[in-house]
Amino acid sequence: MSIAIKNLKEIESLRHSNKIVAKALNEVYKHAKAGVTLEELDAIADDFILRHNAKPSFKGLYGFPKSICLSVNNIIIHGIPDSYKLKDGDILGVDIGVEYNGWYGDAAVTFGIGKISNDDENLIKCSKDSLLYAIDNIKVGMRFKQLSALIQDFILSKGYVPLRGFCGHGIGRKPHEEPEIPNYIDTSVMQGPKIKNGMVFCVEPMICNKSGNYKILENKWSVVSEDGLNGSHYEHTIAIVDNKAVILSEE
Template sequence: MGVQQRISIKSERKIDQIRRSCGILANLMNEAVSKVVPGAIPRDVDRFCHDWITKAGGRPSFLNWHGYPYATCISVNHCIIHGMPDDRLLSRGDIVGLDIGIEYDGAYSDHAVTVPVGEVSVAAQQVLDVTEQSLQEVIKQLVPGMRVSDVGRIVEDVVRPYSYGIIRDYCGHGVGDSVWEPPQIPNYRTRSPGPRFRENMVIAVEPMLSIGSPDVIVGANGWNVETKDKTLGSHVEHTMLITKHGMEVLTRS
């Protein structure tokens, strides 16, 4: 995750810039999701997103981040995150994670969804629903003064009845001035309460679940993060502003 740095409290000017970046990204995500259909090719979806971002006056913030060669991460089935877009044909019954970041006018945004390709199994739809539910509970409950560890508590409370694996090796983070900023925001309870959330912090919360084991491995391409037991995984993410009243979801369409 890099060297720990001071947590950034955003100025009103920077918040306005981030809000614009997030608005562009929310609009793009709607378009990108519509491209995830049986017979679609992930690399074509990536090219579409790259062109859309540049035409909007932005820059794909994932592109060349630590050498990553694509504008998006497209993760299929047992790939949880960081999936490199490839030339496979998507099939009915697949689930596909779209993770996209934009830099626009010096402000960074980050957003991810996992969506079904056509009709999927009951088990697949349930893990999609529970992952989204856990994120929505964080949005509903988080207020200034709560601690980073409260995010993991909320996610665990939602997930516990389903016995899903919560991915522990990767986490949410601050965002806005860069692709990644402190604090790290785990999706599970930690011994340390972590720093308090403060008004005008901008964070990306991103629950990641698997139907089976929480253990993951990195694929042969050096990027794909996959469930070790090859069970389905799901990932969602919003960029959010902490206000005195609670959470403002900046990447909500």
């Protein structure tokens, strides 16, 4: 496994791409209200990204048909924006990727539309808190599998389970680079590559209520849990600079 090491200039280029992602996420958040369609939000994000001289990197990636991923309620990741109108009580996962001058950014959030249930509030909180917990505990020299174990243990401690079969990833000149970073662990944590200065990668907890086993819907993209219950997803792009984890995907 070859994990790219970026210099400070390259990390600053990645920071610029990720700032566009963060601003695009905020733009979608501002417009995501009851009665708005997912296609309308996709168009808003697409226009915003293009106006910042960037490209929506998900569009056409592996054949994905839209500019961003919009995942409603039980769809955890890879939801395709369509004519669905948001309703009060929905929860919406927004995942955005951007390419600017050959460098990629990627981040995701989940939030409620209007008033949501306490159960959904706790679900969303788990995904956000598990991401921040993971970032706070990243250390140079630890193995990526140790990071996966930390995320898994945090999720389980809150009464939820991680989605299996999908993972975080490296990022840089490509939207997906080595390594893969699952939110669960099946082997010894003392195996595999270690985290080093200059590495840039995406950590993205994907949370299920009862079952971490996944199903893919008929559109061949949208991922749900076998339990059929709501899920939640949060993601940041992280750079390791001066032995510290630095969030690139925030304004």
